[in-house]
Amino acid sequence: MGTRIFVGNLPFGATESQLNELFSQHGEVTSVSIVKDKFTDRSRGFAFVEMTAADAATAAIAALNSYQMEGRPLTVNVARERTERPPRGNDRRAPRSGGFSGNRW
Numbered sequence: 001m002g003t004r005i006f007v008g009n010l011p012f013g014a015t016e017s018q019l020n021e022l023f024s025q026h027g028e029v030t031s032v033s034i035v036k037d038k039f040t041d042r043s044r045g046f047a048f049v050e051m052t053a054a055d056a057a058t059a060a061i062a063a064l065n066s067y068q069m070e071g072r073p074l075t076v077n078v079a080r081e082r083t084e085r086p087p088r089g090n091d092r093r094a095p096r097s098g099g100f101s102g103n104r105w
Contacts, residue, residue: 002030002050002051002052002053002054002057003050003051003053003054003056003057003058003078004048004049004050004078004079005023005048005049005050005051005057005060005061005076005077005078005079006046006047006048006075006076006077006078006079006080007019007046007047007048007049007064007074007075007076008045008046008074008075008076009045009046009072009073009074009075010034010043010045010046010047010069010072010074011069011070011071011072012042012043012045013043013070014034014043014047014069014070015034016032016033016034016047017032018069019032019034019047019049020032020049022064022067022069023049023051023060023064026051026056026057026059026060026063026064027051027052027053027055027056027057027059027060028051028052028053028056029049029050029051029052030050030051030052031048031049031050032047032048032049032050033047033048033049034046034047035047035048048079057078060076061076061077061078064076065077
């Protein structure tokens with residue numbers, strides 16, 4: 001398995017092919033994934049790039065951190081492992097009160 005890299009402060013108009021071209025200058029790129037909003041399909045401003053070799057990933061991070069892309073300095077570092085989060089919903093909050101719940105007189 002390759003090294004996964006986080007790319008932040010990405011211009012909203014950036015494409016996966018642009019990132020692939022940029023990172024492939026430092027080694028073989030396995031995959032590029034720009035994270036998009038599930039409702040609007042608009043970029044959320046960050047992406048993940050996976051590279052096959054760890055030394056190539058380290059070189060890409062060193063070279064591209066603070067790299068100016070369309071006037072925005074990229075934040076490039078090793079991606080952290082995803083952690084489990086508690087489920088979202090009403091089970092985490094105190095019961096709500098309010099609304100009409102019976103006779104008020």
